Amino acid sequence: MPSQSSLFFYDINTVLEDTRNEVTLGLQRPQKMISPKFFYDEMGSELFMEITRQPEYYLTRTEISLLREYADEMADLMGENCLLIEYGSGSSEKIRILLESLRPRAYAPLDISKEYLGAAAGALASEFPWLEVHATCLDFTEDFELPFTMDARRVAFFPGSSIGNFGRIEARAFLGRAQRLVGDEGGMLVGVDLKKDIAVLNAAYNDSNGITEKFNLHVLTHLNEKFDADFDLKNFAHSAVFEPEKGCVAMYLTSLQEQKVQIADTSISFKAGEKIHTENSHKYTKEEFLYMALDAGFTQYHFWTDNNNRFGIFYLT
Numbered sequence: 001m002p003s004q005s006s007l008f009f010y011d012i013n014t015v016l017e018d019t020r021n022e023v024t025l026g027l028q029r030p031q032k033m034i035s036p037k038f039f040y041d042e043m044g045s046e047l048f049m050e051i052t053r054q055p056e057y058y059l060t061r062t063e064i065s066l067l068r069e070y071a072d073e074m075a076d077l078m079g080e081n082c083l084l085i086e087y088g089s090g091s092s093e094k095i096r097i098l099l100e101s102l103r104p105r106a107y108a109p110l111d112i113s114k115e116y117l118g119a120a121a122g123a124l125a126s127e128f129p130w131l132e133v134h135a136t137c138l139d140f141t142e143d144f145e146l147p148f149t150m151d152a153r154r155v156a157f158f159p160g161s162s163i164g165n166f167g168r169i170e171a172r173a174f175l176g177r178a179q180r181l182v183g184d185e186g187g188m189l190v191g192v193d194l195k196k197d198i199a200v201l202n203a204a205y206n207d208s209n210g211i212t213e214k215f216n217l218h219v220l221t222h223l224n225e226k227f228d229a230d231f232d233l234k235n236f237a238h239s240a241v242f243e244p245e246k247g248c249v250a251m252y253l254t255s256l257q258e259q260k261v262q263i264a265d266t267s268i269s270f271k272a273g274e275k276i277h278t279e280n281s282h283k284y285t286k287e288e289f290l291y292m293a294l295d296a297g298f299t300q301y302h303f304w305t306d307n308n309n310r311f312g313i314f315y316l317t
Helices: 016-027 042-051 058-078 095-102 114-127 168-182 198-204 211-227 286-295
Strands: 007-011 083-087 106-111 132-137 154-158 187-193 236-243 248-255 259-263 266-270 275-282 301-305 311-316
Touching: 007 114, 016 211, 016 259, 016 266, 042 114, 042 211, 058 095, 058 187, 058 198, 058 301, 058 311, 083 095, 083 168, 095 106, 095 114, 106 114, 114 132, 154 168, 168 187, 168 286, 198 236, 198 248, 211 236, 211 248, 211 275, 286 301, 286 311
Parallel strands: 007 132, 083 106, 083 154, 106 132, 154 187
Antiparallel strands: 187 311, 236 248, 248 275, 259 266, 301 311
């Protein structure tokens, strides 16, 4: 790991046996599924960054535009000298827009990809030598406690519409855990993809360069490497479509033939045409998201959106 004096790294390991069981149980359900957290090894994180650069993928550039336009206003609300906690920090690209205005006491990026997190946190610590960085490798979709103590008001940052990867019940539970983590004096800045024209949504998850397809299939490569599985990527195909009844884009891998896949000592059978559900990306109206946030324990909010009402950023307290 990088050795800057301003960087501290914590690895809260999940037991390999537990995560392998999670995968095999998911693939034995009537609707086979793999949690989207398994996208994010180092290569998966890099592929996702490539997705954000695709012309069809409006989410990232719209959110970045909002952060740049309203950075000072957001920083005023968040307050200086806070402990800034970022869920799913990835490359820490977006937080850079806020750091100079916000001047937090410390920054705590949380991510499941150890190598990617280490490299990104090290680069950030070098770029901002005044900033204390506490990088923590963990699964933030579960209950956790920060592995360090600091007497500072806590502010959470969850950009990129990643809140949409949770089902609506799970998203409300996640917001409740975030509210408890930051406490009644803290706050949360969260990006939310808003409901819009279905053609725009479908194009965003089926880019013409096929990067999302590579990203989706890569989850199988990650499982092959992590759990000694033998998925053959040529036998699966990517699909993503907006499902109006659920209010989300659902992403799948479809088995192109009848086949069996081995994961350690477990054999998984697939019928031709059978799908593995890999990700949901829920879309909200402003009112739908606020109702959920209020139900989770937040009581006040500020809201920013672009001229086309494609994407929203909420600051919850």
